[in-house]
Structures are given as C-alpha cells and as structure tokens.
Amino acid sequence: MYRTIAITVVFSVCGVGCSDNSGGPPTAPVSGVLIYNGEPVQYANVIFFPQKVDGGRTALAVTDAEVRFSNADGVAVGSHFVTVTEGWPPGQEIPEDEEGMEIEPPRGPWDNKYRDSTDPPLKVEIVAGQDNKFDFDISE
Numbered sequence: 425m426y427r428t429i430a431i432t433v434v435f436s437v438c439g440v441g442c443s444d445n446s447g448g449p450p451t452a453p454v455s456g457v458l459i460y461n462g463e464p465v466q467y468a469n470v471i472f473f474p475q476k477v478d479g480g481r482t483a484l485a486v487t488d489a490e491v492r493f494s495n496a497d498g499v500a501v502g503s504h505f506v507t508v509t510e511g512w513p514p515g516q517e518i519p520e521d522e523e524g525m526e527i528e529p530p531r532g533p534w535d536n537k538y539r540d541s542t543d544p545p546l547k548v549e550i551v552a553g554q555d556n557k558f559d560f561d562i563s564e
Contacts, residue, residue, distance in 0.1 A: 466491055505544050
C-alpha cells in the first residue's frame, strides 16, 4: 500500500507542475534508454527528484515500447536523484481488483535500490542548452 501511495504522490506532483514552469527554475528536456541485464525495460517510470534546486519539481518520463524515455516539457536544471518504478503501457486502462482498487503493474526484476528515492544509485546533472541524454543500465 505504501508503494501505491508514493507513486500516486509522484504522479500528482507531476500532474500539477511538470509542464508549467512559470515562476520555477529553468528546465531542459531529457531523454534516454533503460536497460536491465542487456534487455530493454518497457513501460517503466523514470522519475527525476531534484536535489537542492529551489522550486524544482519532481518530473516523470515513461519508457516506450522501444525502451526510450523522454520528458520534452523539461526537468529542472541541476542535480537529480533518479528512480525506476514499474508502469503500465501508455493508454492502457489500469486494471482493478474486485474491490475497485487499482492493480499494481507486475514487479520488475531490478534491485529495490533503484526504487528508493532517498539515496538511489542513479544521479544526474541536468544542464541548460545541452543534450541531456541518459542511458541507464540497472543491471545487477
């Protein structure tokens, strides 16, 4: 249940602010690919948590069928922790259980350290005016 609440909070934060940068710090688009043990990771959430960025908002990118992710609206310029969580294919209706609660996507095989937003191993620097392309390998 905690995981569902945490992901809901991230989506809520992104829903209210990721594309509107009025009054916030400068942003830059990001893109990249996500690989686990040499295999592509489809439909995963790549979440950018700003570190020491005044007014920086959490930003979300989702890998597509070809394991590419992007956030053209931009991620706040500066340092970020990056986490990877499971997701559903875009446009797919999220299944519900018999009580009407959303069913979580199947658990990915990668280590929990990549899901931890307090000190994940993935850290990036978003730079204005540069190609912020990140190829993340979350292999064991």
